Amino acid sequence: MPHEAQKAIARQSLLLRSLPEQHVDTLLRQAVWRQYDRGETIFLQEEEAKAVHVVLAGWVKLFRVTPTGAEAVVSVFTRGDSFGEAVALRDVPYPVSAEAVSPCEVMHIPSPVLLSLMREDAEIGVSILAATFTHLHSLVAQLEQLKAQTGAQRVAEFLLNLCEVESGTCEVELPYDKMLIAGRLGMKPESLSRAFSRLKTVGVKINRNHADIADIDVLRDYAENDPSER
Template sequence: MTPRDREIAEGSLLLSSLRRPVLDGLLGSARVRNVQRNGTIFLQGEQATAIFIVLEGWVKLYRIAPSGAEAVVGVFTRGRSFGEAVAFRNDTYPVSSQAVTDCRVLRIEAAQFLRLIEDTPGMATAILAATFTHLHALVAQVEGLKARTGAQRVAEFLLELTDCAEGACEVTLPYDKALIAGRLGMKPESLSRAFSKLRDHGVTIKQNRAAIRDVGILRDYAEDDPASPWVR
């Protein structure tokens, strides 16, 4: 584990509230895993024995429906953890995990974490905080699917990527458009239509780059209530 790896892990929501001795004990037994793009981290139905923190790159969680269709549950990047809830219950993973890009993940054995919880009850707060964050993200995802148009969901996605508070900005799409569509609950053809619609709001897509003419205008569009024309 490099000093940068440790810095990212210590800054994650799962570990950031832990005291130094506890961190040292936990990270001392953790292992870094390099995973190539499209590599599997774990499969749906496998015994959940570990928790993971993304150190570099992007990881997706997905389920395969009985029909064979893939449903993207979440996409995680640097500093985000996943697998906590089921690993602590000694359950099976309800989703599969795959590297979207070449990535590095930190594997922490759940048994080690549970032993430390017994000795340090305050660690439970960290687990609850991480679990709440995942739940909040899922609630926001459901809300977006129900309360936002496809183009608005794409606008919100682009705004999450930008580090500009206002004015013009350019962002790089972090992974392919098929996965973006899956994450946003859309079909690829619907994503293409959404990109086209966003041209009217100052967004130009060229390959994996998105140029935003004005972040404030795009934010106003993303936050606008689609039902507002019906209630004015």
Template sequence: MKPEHRQIACQTLLLTSVPEGEVDRILSEAHVTRFDRGQTIFLQGETANAIYIVLDGWVKLYRIAANGAEAIVGVFTRGRSFGEAVAFRKDVYPVSAEAVTPCTLIRVEADSYLRGVRNSPETAIAMLSSTFAHLHSLVSQLEAMKARTGAQRVAEFLCELAPCDDGACEVTLPYDKVLIAGRLGMKPESLSRAFAKLKPEGVTIQQNKARIADVGRLRTYVEEDPANAWNR
């Protein structure tokens, strides 16, 4: 595994607090896989044997409803992991995963990680932290859909992707804006209007790049009373 791949993996909640010896063992048993755009990573209902860490590109998790409609559950990019909760329980995947851009993933075998849990309390804590983070993210998504304006939801999404907490930065977005709209519970045309409303907050969009003038300022906008945000 390349040193830069190991560095990304070690910064995830899945591995950040795991003892170095266990990290070495887990990653030595993992493997790096490249997926093309549109390629399936796993399907809803398949046995969950692995956890995935995104090294580059974008992945979507989705479910197909009874009426055939696609519901996007989450989107993941560099440094994010997915599949933990069900893999640790040897359950089936409740969603499907697909590469929405060419992407590179680390596949960590669940059995390999669970051996670390048995050997190290720190690894067990890392497992709990990672699964809790995913649960918290889902709760936050539901809260945002109910209590925040469309522009605030988009701003929060950009803040989640930002590599810093304050100051200026640039965020890479997937080219398919329908993906972002689906993740945020919006229509594509509503997403375009939301991006326009964020210009006064220092956000500019150029193709698949979002430039943020001040991440701290944008976070303040996210937490603002929605009644005030609507009036802007």
């Protein structure tokens, strides 16, 4: 029983937005709509994929658990993001687990529905590839960050991505837990705290889940250039 507002969000998602109206309707009609509480599991690593997921509200994290139990956050998704495309269309297990990190609404499109529609119209395949490419690209960007930037620089880029404007002053809300931000950026919470302190020297003030950026250009310069100064 999806609300019209939810449908509107789904239509705007990267996965669906370039599809003809008629196909989107078919998919929305056959989708499963669910709510999740904070901390609830959406699917587990090694589980067989049976659907593609679209986040309508809230935040979802994808993560891997190592043999030793350590957790590595792979990505964090929110309204309009889809995930699991490449996995659902082949009978392979998920390489990651998914968990709601805030109360969430998620739409699930069963893979058989998507598959059959794909055989009717090759355009669907291109749409799925578009969404998959976006994930690929974001993973590549993350890899670059991890390999070539210091912790404080990664935090700076994270903040820059939250900014709506291109330059000048900006205030942003941290979208989720600092613990999760730390995980997403590949560091421990303590290191994130220290990274925030360092950013004070480039005009960043953190207050609760609220960040004040004095000058976006200064911060961007810090993110892209030398961490050695100061």
